[in-house]
Amino acid sequence: MESKYSNALFTPGHRACPGCGASLAVRTILQATGPNVIVVTATGCVETFTSPYPYSSWGVPWLHPLFENAGAVASGVELALKTMGLSDQVKVVIIGGDGGTLDIGMGSLSGMFERGHDVLYICYDNEAYMNTGVQRSSATPVGAATMTSPAGRNAWGKDKPKKNLAAIALAHDIPYVATASIGFPKDLMRKVRKAMEIRGPKYLDVHSPCPIGWGFDSSRTIEVAKLAIQTGLVPLYETGWGQPLKSRRIGKPKPVDEYLRLQSRFRHLFDREEDEHIAAIQAIANQNIARYGL
Amino acid sequence: MENFIMRNAPNSSLATAGKLAAGVTSVMEGSMAITQAVKACRPAVISAYPITPQTHIVEFLAQLVADGELKAEYVRVDSEFSAASVIGGASATGVRAYTASSSQGLMLMTEVIYYLAGTRLPVVITGANRGVSAPISLQPEHHDSQSLRDSGIIQIYVESAQDAYDAHIQAFKIAEDHRVLLPVIVCVDGYILTHVFEPVTIFDQAAIDAFLPAYNPIHYLTPENPMTFGPIADETNALEFHYMLQEAMQNAKSVIESVAEEYKNTFGHYHGGLIDCYRTDDAEIILVAMGSTVSTLREAVDQLRLEGTNVGLVKVRCFRPFPGDELSLAVKGASAVAVLDRALSMGSQGILASEVKAALYDTPQHPLVLGELAGYGGREVTLDTTRYIVDRARQAIDRGVVTPVVDFVGLKPEILDTTRLGNGI
Secondary structure (H helix, E strand, C coil): CCCCCCCCCECCCCCCCCCCHHHHHHHHHHHHHCCCEEEEECCCHHHHHHCECCCCCECCCEECCCCCCHHHHHHHHHHHHHHCCCCCCCEEEEEEEHHHHHHCCHHHHHHHHHHCCCEEEEEEECCCECCCCCECCCCCCCCCCCCCCCEECCEECCCCCCCCHHHHHHCCCCCEEEEEECCCHHHHHHHHHHHHHCCCCEEEEEECCCHHHHCCCHHHHHHHHHHHHHCCCCCCEEECCCCCCEECCCCCCCCHHHHHCCCHHHHHHHHCCCHHHHHHHHHHHHHHHHHHCC | CHHHEEEEEEECCHHHHCCCCCEEEEEEEHHHHHHHHHHHCCCCEEEECCCCCCHHHHHHHHHHHHCCCCCCEEEECCCHHHHHHHHHHHHHCCCCEEEEECHHHHHHHHHHHHHHHHCCCCCEEEEEECCCCCCCCCCCCCHHHHCCCCCCCEEEECCCHHHHHHHHHHHHHHHHCCCCCCCEEEEEECCCCCCCEEEEEEECHHHHHHHCCCCCCCCCCCCCCCCEECCECCCCCHHHHHHHHHHHHHHHHHHHHHHHHHHHHHHCCCCCCCEEEECCCCCCEEEEECCHHHHHHHHHHHHHHHCCCCEEEEEECEEECCCHHHHHHHHCCCCEEEEEECCECCCCCEHHHHHHHHHHHCCCCCCEEEEEECCHHHCCCCHHHHHHHHHHHHHHHHHCCCCCCEEECCCCHHHCCCCCCCCCC
């Protein structure tokens, strides 16, 4: 995609795996934000592959604190800018993975929402702890096998549904909550730009497939990303406090089989012909389609 | 808040000496003294999460902000973890930042404090020292701050409300010195100092502004010059990062000494630099302590000297960086050193005692070192406690050996039954 910033804000040569969805997410996000931002990144894949000292892929001021405190650190950055009278010129953006956002960082994130800081929190959601080698997070979808939620004689992968952090974010009555996908980059950029225009805390979840962790060929990242949306398993929408929910219509939904079959994390469902589990996942897609009007 | 300052009881301040900065002396709570110091240092961002016995400090600061007397962003955060994180973010953006905590709160901050030091963020934290659960205790011990000893945070322990006031003003100057750029924790014994009412001299804002100019960061987050903070260092660079941290700690030693000297010359107050020696020159037995115990021991030393005992005192004012050379020099003429500890490294010995022993090991002839657990859980350190410790030191000198290595001073006798190992493990 064309960008007036070329590669200046997020340079190539970083150490992401081939076909990495998260790196596409970061590149697209920075094309939308432009250079007048300070980015805080929680520990995770993005932090690891962009900052091996003495190298850095960041053309914007960037701070990596810890795994669980990006929300609080960004709060401090935002307040410092406020005391210097720079709140209008420089915006604060957090980029964190699902583990750092939905699990260990949720306390500091909730605090940031509650206090009303002018910060955009973007979660690149690859649905597990990929940086540590594919372990289950609360964003891992039901039925997916990970290294800590393996399929086995008594297990069919993760047996709990994905945590709905966008709904939790919305419960803080913040002005903007949205979901996006790297499979729809124009939609992603529009949502980032829109969020940047709104003062106060914003939350954006960006579904970002991971070829290594999900088990698909690295040439098919965008295809997998699109299928997650087209099946209804991942709803794309935007809303905010006091606003109606606007969702992205998917037309005739594709069956979840098409999405699941591409990924080895769901292979056990097909190998063992566990139709009831696939049906349960289809039911989640159907519920999403009804609930969000997809 | 007025209840915590008795403005009707001023007396003459040291300002009358002439060249020194003007000040007003009144009786106030220790927490109020700290609050007044923090206010005078003009932090841009203050984060606060309440924990006993730190609460009065953050309450007073909140009131100052609410009354418009302190222009700062005051953030009521969701945890101590966030309290430390917020000031880290603010400091990385180039402004002065402050928080305060105690006990479990400092433990919860621990991961962040390693980060603050490693990222070279010169924030100041007040540590209102308190024991760590379990058993839960509200009274002072040093486990909370001493557990941070390996993190890279500079630790200053104070002995009085005035020392607390003066140390906070010095702390920002030390932290922000470009040869240092490390966080500083000013450790104040909970209740004994945070809630005590003492005469405290508060100095003129203009004099403090001259002593402590606005923070001048070298590196900070700005789109005008984008920098990367917090990269990964592996086997090719981790050692070098830690060398630089250690170098900053070494630099801090001379900075702490010179800042204390400059403060003395400006305001007339001196509570020690890295250490402070009291009647040690001819002392046969030297007591070593940190925090509020020091002010108690000054009185005890005077009394014991009147009774004919040749005793002196070394205050360890700075625990990190540890003043090993200075301490060795200060005690080299003594026959025995008795270290009073408010914290025990379980399975080893008193934390300060083990540091003192490590420092003395490299000197050719060194005194015997006694480890005395005194003041634990806020238990009173009295003149009788001091007499007991000095008697033990005398016995050690006579026998040429220290036993037991760890002495639980004043341990209840009923705890010593045949099923337990007993005193002096």
